[in-house]
Amino acid sequence: MTEPGPPPNPAVLLAAGVAATAVGSAVAVYRGAERLPVLGDLLRRSRSDMMARGERALVPIKVLIADVAAQVVELVLDELDLNELVRRRVDLIGLANEVIDGIDLQSVIRESTDTMTNEVMSDVRSQGERADDAISGFVDRLLGRDRT
Secondary structure (H helix, E strand, O other): OOOOOOOOOHHHHHHHHHHHHHHHHHHHHHHHHHOOHHHHHHHHHHHHHHHHHHHHHHHHHHHHHHHHHHHHHHHHHHHOOHHHHHHHHOOHHHHHHHHHHOOOHHHHHHHHHHHHHHHHHHHHHHHHHHHHHHHHHHHHHHHOOOOO
């Protein structure tokens, strides 16, 4: 949860209130003027033209705002100690528990045990075969058998 910041400056609140009132009044006057017989059609056509022009004018402004926002984010990130922020704000123990709960440990253990068991059994078989060959060779030499 973010901590509340300082209260807004009264001058800012006053300016925002005046601007909202002016815009609201201008919209009301404009809508009333659009209903007038001769002036209404002209205003509607002008509004469409102005809206298209406004959309075109917004493109470079959006690019500028995106550039400024990227620079602001970079500056903020340069000033923040993200490690400390994570330590204070993130429940690392809870997060670790969620990750562990999401892992099917029984399946992981079973698969790794099966793999190790198969490898051990293969090694035991190989060693048994080599031991069998060694004993067979020893017995053959002892009995004087030919090993061809």
